[in-house]
Amino acid sequence: MERHDVIVVGAGITGLSAALDLHRAGREVLVLEADTNVGGVIRSEAVPGVGAIDLGPQTVRSADPALFEHFDSLGIEGERLVAGAQGKSRYVVLDGELVELPHSPPALVASPLLSMGAKLRLLSEPLRGTRKGEDESVRDFFTRRLGAEVAERLVDPFVSGVYAGDPSRLSMEAVFPELKSGVDEAGSLLRWGLARMRGSNRGSGAEEKRPAELFSFPDGLARWPRAMAAAIGSSRVRLGHRTLSARRDGSDWIVTAEADGERRAFSCGRLVLTVPAPVVGEMLEGASGLADIPYSPVATVHLAYDRADVAHPLAGFGYLCPARERREALGVLWISSLFPERVEADRVLLTTFVGGARQPDRAFGGEGELVDLAYEEHRHFLGAGARPVHAQVQRWERAIPQYEFGHLERVAEADRLEAAHSGLHLGGAWRDGVSVPDCWEGGRRLAREVVAAGAEEAPQYDQTQSRG
Numbered sequence: 001m002e003r004h005d006v007i008v009v010g011a012g013i014t015g016l017s018a019a020l021d022l023h024r025a026g027r028e029v030l031v032l033e034a035d036t037n038v039g040g041v042i043r044s045e046a047v048p049g050v051g052a053i054d055l056g057p058q059t060v061r062s063a064d065p066a067l068f069e070h071f072d073s074l075g076i077e078g079e080r081l082v083a084g085a086q087g088k089s090r091y092v093v094l095d096g097e098l099v100e101l102p103h104s105p106p107a108l109v110a111s112p113l114l115s116m117g118a119k120l121r122l123l124s125e126p127l128r129g130t131r132k133g134e135d136e137s138v139r140d141f142f143t144r145r146l147g148a149e150v151a152e153r154l155v156d157p158f159v160s161g162v163y164a165g166d167p168s169r170l171s172m173e174a175v176f177p178e179l180k181s182g183v184d185e186a187g188s189l190l191r192w193g194l195a196r197m198r199g200s201n202r203g204s205g206a207e208e209k210r211p212a213e214l215f216s217f218p219d220g221l222a223r224w225p226r227a228m229a230a231a232i233g234s235s236r237v238r239l240g241h242r243t244l245s246a247r248r249d250g251s252d253w254i255v256t257a258e259a260d261g262e263r264r265a266f267s268c269g270r271l272v273l274t275v276p277a278p279v280v281g282e283m284l285e286g287a288s289g290l291a292d293i294p295y296s297p298v299a300t301v302h303l304a305y306d307r308a309d310v311a312h313p314l315a316g317f318g319y320l321c322p323a324r325e326r327r328e329a330l331g332v333l334w335i336s337s338l339f340p341e342r343v344e345a346d347r348v349l350l351t352t353f354v355g356g357a358r359q360p361d362r363a364f365g366g367e368g369e370l371v372d373l374a375y376e377e378h379r380h381f382l383g384a385g386a387r388p389v390h391a392q393v394q395r396w397e398r399a400i401p402q403y404e405f406g407h408l409e410r411v412a413e414a415d416r417l418e419a420a421h422s423g424l425h426l427g428g429a430w431r432d433g434v435s436v437p438d439c440w441e442g443g444r445r446l447a448r449e450v451v452a453a454g455a456e457e458a459p460q461y462d463q464t465q466s467r468g
Ligand SMILES: Cc1cc2nc3c(=O)[nH]c(=O)nc-3n(C[C@H](O)[C@H](O)[C@H](O)COP(=O)(O)OP(=O)(O)OC[C@H]3O[C@@H](n4cnc5c(N)ncnc54)[C@H](O)[C@@H]3O)c2cc1C
Pocket: 009, 010, 011, 012, 013, 014, 015, 032, 033, 034, 035, 038, 039, 040, 041, 042, 055, 056, 057, 058, 059, 060, 061, 241, 242, 243, 244, 274, 275, 276, 279, 298, 300, 396, 398, 399, 400, 427, 428, 429, 430, 433, 434, 435, 436, 437, 439
């Protein structure tokens, strides 16, 4: 049986982030990944005549200097493609038409997005009471504070854009913990917002924050996990190894994986699981609460057209569809406008999202059906006048974990498991936040915890002998 100091299961962004920091901290680490690629849901493909297509996440948004330093350390910081002004214009569907989201309070006053009654209703926000210590749904929180129109027309599409979720089932305490506790403390959203603005103004100076950037890479986002895997070393990242179970045996963990149709056993002192929560439930005994964390399925449909065949100027990020509009798609991103460098000059690349918590079955539609659905969206809103020159569908059965009511109790099971089983560390989008930067940061947390817990138990590993 092969023995390793630390085994990381899952080579998504969380697992790679943990493994890289551990490797750099001098720990001997092995990554086991079921798929034949690294990156998890971050997957990019080069399509001749179209460009680079991202099949999972499309953009990363961050202002975190540590993330940019990390890119520097991988030698890919200079490659990043930052979305320019186009990234700022976002649209939502309102009564069957695309309406631009306002950028500022005066623009909101002028916008047709909210009725006059709904705009006046906003003024009464500070008078609405708080529900301190009580969880409520994202939809209820915003409806109570800002009115039904804001909840339906602004919050709903935002939540489907990030979570592919249903705001009436998502837990405010789990999805927006800072906002919920901040408003409970301050007494209103307005007072909380003003206090934050004052705080960030006072904090300006030496550690002044740079503005958040929305970015990708010329070959797509997978450039990042591939660079991380290369820095860890190919011999330490085993692809095609599906982990079946993990159990404690004395002071070691025994991990059983399947590769090339055979079962292989590995042992390690510290085990880091970064797989989706239901997979943790299958691998470990006593993790049934984690197995219950729901995921919404999403299909991404990628259609490329000749530029001349799409009438709309596509000056912006794309659009989202609030549930009240009863569209079949969740939204459409105008990738060739955001990152023109990634797409051939005479082509337009549009990525349509289908499914989510409210229409899960749609994500499993036939390929032709999904392409027709996306084409119909583009024809209706964007004036696509001819069929696409390229069509590609990716279905993600477990796309995004849903932080629904009870999520914090389910996640507390991870704390209990870690306390009960020494050498176990759990993380991933179900625990650390669903955005790619949250998962990257979650991987760093895992690495810090392994290093802190095992400082005295593991012999230091001489990286100069094993750089591969
Ligand atoms: C369609 C889509 C669009 C998104 N858009 C954005 C976006 O624009 N911006 C953004 O910030 N975030 C976005 N997200 C969210 C973000 O991409 C994910 O939350 C994040 O990448 C998850 O990373 P992870 O490492 O936790 O999990 P995963 O990426 O799911 O990685 C888990 C890994 O574990 C492996 N695995 C599973 N079972 C086993 C097993 N038994 N043995 C070994 N390995 C196993 C899997 O193959 C996978 O590689 C999107 C997600 C999806 C699906």
